Amino acid sequence: MTTFNFQYDLVAKDHNARAGVFHTPHGDLLTPIFAPVGTQATVKAVTPAQLKEIGVTLVLANTYHLYLRPGADLVAEMGGLHHFMRWDSPILTDSGGFQVFSLAGMRKIDEDGVTFKSHIDGSIHRFTPEKAIQVQEQLGADIIMAFDECAPPYDRAYNQQAVARTHRWAERCLAAQTRPDQALFGIVQGGIFPDLREQSARFISSLGFPGHAIGGLSVGETKEEMHRTLELLNQILPEDKPRYLMGVGSPEDLINGIRRGVDIFDCVLPTRLARHQAAMTRQGRLNLMNAAHARDPRPIDEKCHCYTCTHFSRAYLRHLIVAKEMLAATLISIHNIATLVYLVQDARRAILEGTFEQFAEEFLAHYTLPEKAQA
Structure with a gap:
């Protein structure tokens, strides 16, 4: 078994935010x-x-x-x-x-x-x-x-x-x-x-x-x-x-x-929420069981480029949930994980560009906390 050098390279900082390898x-x-x-x-x-x-x-x-x-x-x-x-x-x-x-x-x-x-x-x-x-x-x-x-x-x-x-x-x-x-x-x-x-x-x-x-x-x-x-x-x-x-x-x-x-972060939240019909977005959580989505042709997030958002409507996802189809958990999980992965990728890009503080302020200003979100 070979020894490995677990090196961390700090590439950039913006205030306290860090981008590294x-x-x-x-x-x-x-x-x-x-x-x-x-x-x-x-x-x-x-x-x-x-x-x-x-x-x-x-x-x-x-x-x-x-x-x-x-x-x-x-x-x-x-x-x-x-x-x-x-x-x-x-x-x-x-x-x-x-x-x-x-x-x-x-x-x-x-x-x-x-x-x-x-x-x-x-x-x-x-x-x-x-x-x-x-x-x-x-x-x-x-x-x-x-x-x-x-x-x-x-x-x-x-x-x-x-x-x-x-x-x-x-x-x-x-x-x-x-x-x-x-x-x-x-x-x-x-x-x-x-x-x-x-x-x-x-x-x-x-x-x-x-x-x-x-x-x-x-x-x-x-x-x-x-x-x-x-x-x-x-x-x-x-x-x-x-x-x-x-x-x-x-x-x-x-x-x-x-x-x-x-x-580094980890959490069960994106897949757990998906199994409870909740989608993560950069504006807050979305309850896909809500009847308002029954005829909604839009994706979960029109700015998201994940597989779920580029192929399926809120109406279809709600149908899967109501029909208790396993595919619902898969498609919503894909989107929720993608939301977090893309978010930290964008954060890293902002740190490298020296604009993270502005990025963070804008994100938090437009994000609705779950306890304040509409059902």
């Missing part, structure tokens, strides 16, 4: 970048070929889910995730930490790791930092995550303990890593508390990871608190390493994150 064994990632989530080695309802056509270059898979089913041993036997799911571009896996810690009442945390019950059959399993790295090495993604503890954002005592444990586990993850062709990212925790976030960012940065993830955001805190945290971390995290904001992916959050120095 992160080199991986399966290709270069042009940042900022959005990665759709393929929880179980598949982006729901969308084929790899359709993702390629959209312009997706990075997908995320979930360690916890793949460990339980079909099992990391099987994936390794099948040649690793790239071969198993027939995706020849970069893949990122999380450590399983967030899924494990979200199993309230089904897990027990101690200094060594976490014992948890499977949500599938109730069987008992255990993750330690070493186990999380072993499983991710079997899965074979290009970018892997340290095992961390995600705490409720407002519980200071819990966050103090979780930050300290996350730091100890980060060191153990580094010691356990054996594959030099995988970029292991450390994760910054600390809830909404500036002193804990600063402490975590400085410690994780000192360990020499090739990239850094920001965990514990978009888990119940306000947008303002998330923005303040990102502004703080932007001042501390090293400029020559990529920054990955975990689990964040609404259009306004992408723009606000890029504005505060974030390079």
Whole structure:
């Protein structure tokens, strides 16, 4: 197994927004970048070929889910995730930490790791930092995550303990890593508390990871608190390493994150919304079940050049939804993923041109937040 130099080249900055290139064994990632989530080695309802056509270059898979089913041993036997799911571009896996810690009442945390019950059959399993790295090495993604503890954002005592444990586990993850062709990212925790976030960012940065993830955001805190945290971390995290904001992916959050120095995003939102008849646009969300669309010949977005918008009307999409046809989820997912991919591509172009602040202001001025949008 050959060593790979996971170099990040910072190409341009516009205020705090960054355009860069992160080199991986399966290709270069042009940042900022959005990665759709393929929880179980598949982006729901969308084929790899359709993702390629959209312009997706990075997908995320979930360690916890793949460990339980079909099992990391099987994936390794099948040649690793790239071969198993027939995706020849970069893949990122999380450590399983967030899924494990979200199993309230089904897990027990101690200094060594976490014992948890499977949500599938109730069987008992255990993750330690070493186990999380072993499983991710079997899965074979290009970018892997340290095992961390995600705490409720407002519980200071819990966050103090979780930050300290996350730091100890980060060191153990580094010691356990054996594959030099995988970029292991450390994760910054600390809830909404500036002193804990600063402490975590400085410690994780000192360990020499090739990239850094920001965990514990978009888990119940306000947008303002998330923005303040990102502004703080932007001042501390090293400029020559990529920054990955975990689990964040609404259009306004992408723009606000890029504005505060974030390079990589992932989220289940575009495909989840598609399965609930909601389309993403640069003006806000569109409920395609609305009767007003029954005879609407327009595409979801007349300015979008995705496959869905260049071929199908809102009327047809609504018909598919009402008829409970599977194609509805596929076509709306294609559009929603494309909306986010095209948005970050345009943001990158604006950074390179030195016009990102204007681009961000104009986008946010015309974007209607979901809670304010019409049904």
